[in-house]
Amino acid sequence: MEGSGQIRRSRPTLQDVGRLAGVSGAAASYVLNGRPGVAPDTARRVREAAAELGYRPNSAARALRSDRNGIIGLVLGEVPRTPPPVGTMAGAHAEAQALGQSLLVTNAYGTRGGFRLAFDELLGRQVDAIVVAVSGTRRVALPEVRDGTPILLVNCFPVVSGPPCVLPDEQGGGHAAARNLLDHGHRRIGVLAGVRGMWATTERVAGFRRAMREAGVEVDEGMVRYGDYRLGSGRTLARDLLAKGATGLLCGNDRMALGARLAAAEAGLRVPHDVSIMGYDDEPELAAEAGLATVRLPYEDMGRWAVRSLLGGEPLPPRTLLSCDVVARGSVSAPPGIPPGRA
Structure with a gap:
């Protein structure tokens, strides 16, 4: 408003960005719209100029054009x-x-x-x-x-x-989790699977079986148990599998893995010195704080x-x-009697 003492600054344009970067407005548009054909150094200068000027694309105009x-x-x-x-x-x-x-x-x-x-x-x-x-x-x-x-x-x-859909490679995740235990020397592996019949459960168990087959290790069917993805279920199943001599536990999710840790502590077993535990999910504010080796689901990706x-x-x-990639943490090591790195 005239006489108000306020200065109205106009919104920066592509031409302003181009001038500051030493290129044309068209070249600046190419870079900021993600189009190919601009040299990396030039593209960097354009992005830096846009940031310096506070340039924001006109979304309404872009919508009309596209x-x-x-x-x-x-x-x-x-x-x-x-x-x-x-x-x-x-x-x-x-x-x-x-x-x-x-x-x-x-x-x-x-x-x-x-x-x-x-x-x-x-x-x-x-x-x-x-x-x-x-x-x-x-x-x-x-x-x-x-x-x-x-x-x-x-x-x-x-x-x-x-x-179409995008899904986690759950079978690949189950394979990677089992492979992590096998690579540390475990052969007596117990599986605390989730709910029987669920797609993720079926795929993860299939991945475990494939890893065992590739390693030439026969699966003891009595060591594959199904639960409900809850802590209490993991605790109950782990008690039975530890009694059967499991040196490594492959859990359906991180909550079942925490239940397995409780069962191990109740049995006087140390993790990972006496028994190794693999979780699944890499649940925020749970797996990392517990130092739990796990498999990360690619939700953000x-x-x-x-x-x-x-x-x-x-x-x-x-x-x-x-x-689905393994996140290595301190709950997995070589089983008792096998020195680290000698699996």
């Missing part, structure tokens, strides 16, 4: 009181932000009607694509979307056929991959698997 609104919808499929897939949300948000997109989150509360309401809400907002994410891997029944809006499922898959793939516009296979 027939996109710059919004990705994220539907959470969990029932009330079930923890949401926080890692997936974090990864999806980080990737959307890096690509200049917005993320609009809603919840379907785990029901088909809830999915219908969530989809209608997002489609009414004219989102460019929809990501559906859950915490525990399972099948989901989704309503039909007839307007062609791309949909991608994270950590879940359709009941019959439907949108799946969220990033989903947003990046949807915006890429390329056809996707029905299923994509992302690796």
Whole structure:
């Protein structure tokens, strides 16, 4: 306002960024829109100039040019009181932000009607694509979307056929967990599996069996037990397996692994000197604080991959698997009588 003493600064433009970086406005646009063909040093100067000037892309103008609104919808499929897939949300948000997109989150509360309401809400907002994410891997029944809006499922898959999905490579994770114990010299391995029949449980046990077969170690079926992914279940099953002479315990998740540690302590066994324990999930604020060797589920990676793939516009296979990697910590070592490194 005239005479107010305030100075209105105009919003920096691509031309301003280009001038500061010593390139044209078109070259600056190429870099900031992620297009190829610009030398790395030039791209670095452009990004530094944009940061210095506080340049922000005009999302409305970009939407008009690309027939996109710059919004990705994220539907959470969990029932009330079930923890949401926080890692997936974090990864999806980080990737959307890096690509200049917005993320609009809603919840379907785990029901088909809830999915219908969530989809209608997002489609009414004219989102460019929809990501559906859950915490525990399972099948989901989704309503039909007839307007062609791309949909991608994270950590879940359709009941019959439907949108493509990205899943953890659970069999690879089970194989890696068993391989970690085998590489330390364990041959008498007990498995505290999760709920029998669940997809993740089945895949992890299959990975364990494959690792044992490759190592030439016969599986004692009495050492493969099923529970319910809870601490108490791990404690009960571990008591039995330790009594059977297990030197290593492969657990269905980190909570069962903590139950196994309690059982070991009750039996007067030290971890990892007398018995080694492998968890699964790398649950935040649990596995690390307990010093638990475990397998990390790629929740954040799946969220990033989903947003990046949807915006890429390329056809996707029905299923994509992302690796589950071992996180080495102090709960695994060589079994009694075998020096470290002599397995």
